[in-house]
Amino acid sequence: MSLLSVKNLRVSFDTEAGLVEAVRGVSFELGRERLGIVGESGSGKTMTGRAVLRLIRPPGRIEADRMAFDGQDLMRATEREMRALRGPRIAMVMQDPKYSLNPVMKVGAQLMEGLRQRDRLSRMEAHDKAIAALEAVQIRDPGRVMEAYPHELSGGMGQRVMIAMMLIPNPDLLIADEPTSALDVTVQAEVLAILDGLVRNRGMGLIFISHDLRLVARFCDRVLVMYKGKVVEELAAQDLMQAKHPYTQGLLNCLPRIGGPRQPLPGLDRNADWAV
């Protein structure tokens, strides 16, 4: 049975300037596999991911013919039921640890929060689990990091903390929204390797959001290509080079090849008709 099933998902914002349709009829099925979502900035990737958690703030609105997680109807679930899913069942690694960790709370307190508040663990137990989670993301000095505040961590370190925090309750589905886009190139690979290893080992489903098509193809089994709120192409990662859609081909061509001939990057070819 599929873990997540989304049919005709729409996310729209009623703004003063009129209705903004961020996601316009996205459908996909996800098992315990790794699904990539790619597309240029503003194509609706983040909103798709957050809609699954029903974490889109007003004036944003979520509509879908069907959105079910593990047999549970997410569109009908009460806020309380959604809260029970968030964390232990579905988690999300956000883009920039500089903004996504609470600046005035110690890292340790943020890591232990779910364990203390939800699972009602004692301080000691929660502390040990948090330390173990930090070790799992290859942080060498977990005791010190627990006592640190987010601004005292580097970007790479912050994102490892984020990953550790989201993986503590062992969710069935992890949504990673551009988890390395805000990091230095040198640490991107490291953080990705850690994330990849953990997701594989624990056999969880993954939605990996990125604007980097090649990266997504390396990580995922299947790729959705989004453009202006719509999925314009869906393909298996190994078939990437056979992409038919001109937008996907455009995304592929946009990427510079290391060691390749130095040519000016071709502009991304866009056509409004693709997204009607």
Add this chain to the structure above:
Amino acid sequence: MSDTLAASPLTRTVKRLIGVAASLLFTFIGLLFVTFIIARIVPIDPVLSILGDRATDAQIAAERLRLGLDEPLWKQFGIYVWQALQGDFGISIRTREPVIAEIARFFPATLELATLATIFGVALGVPAGVLAATKPGSWADQIVRLVGLMGYSMPVFWLGLMGLLLFYGVLGWVGGPGRLDAAYDMMFEFEVTQRSGMILIDTALAGRWDMFANAISHIILPAGLLGYLSMAYISRMTRSFMMNELGQEYITTARVKGMPERRVIWVHAMRNVMVPLITVVALSYASLLEGAVLTETIFGWPGLGSYITDALMANNMPAVMGGTIVVGMVYIGLNLLSDILYKLVDPRART
């Protein structure tokens, strides 16, 4: 060697304390400098205001000598600073009492009123602001906005007079002007040890609950009025700070972790809201401690505001200067306090 010294927490603390003390001293002297200059600039002759304008030339010369007015300015300032550091702000011209003794009587009245008003303002304004921020556009938000707007736009004296008329005059629920009923005024003077000068505290310490209740009935209306004004400001600021925090990514993180909204707002967002809110509350408290002249006048409240105003009207420069210095010190003190609190809540401000 010097490295280990610099790293020692004790040395660091001592260094920081010395730094704070030095900056306090400098600010204080700066404050004295400003009041000193003001006293020289105003067209009030200190000698004439003491002796009256029928004094003889000889009397005037003698008084000038006594006040040190023949000394060069820098020396006068030196004497002024030296005396001020010892708590000597001169003699009140009207009463011939030391200014410091008068202020010690008037300031507690203001302190009591301002503190109670600020407690009201925070206790009501913060939850109101949070409520408004979490449901923007809702009826709750509209009510908070309306109540705040009224606090901004209604003249204080009008609100005060109407309050007195209604709650004291018509309904008789509260005490009238003054800090106590006339009968209790004497009793307080003679029967209660005045430890703080604040009636609520002194009567409570003395176990005189009858007097305490009477003091409450007198302070409740002015404190409620000032508290309302402070609430209007604090709720508006809280609302905007909270709205800003709720839009931040770390809030989404907390929700992703499945934290209940109560915790997201009151723990995650509130701790961040407190950072700017400390300054807002401190400023509002300071402005009340300055003495709310209109309110004090309407409610016959013998506080710092009316003290300074009366002194000004009577050309009583030593009293004006003393009062101004106290106001300045209140600002310095609250500034220091909010600095400390600020560092407590915001790790990024600690260095």
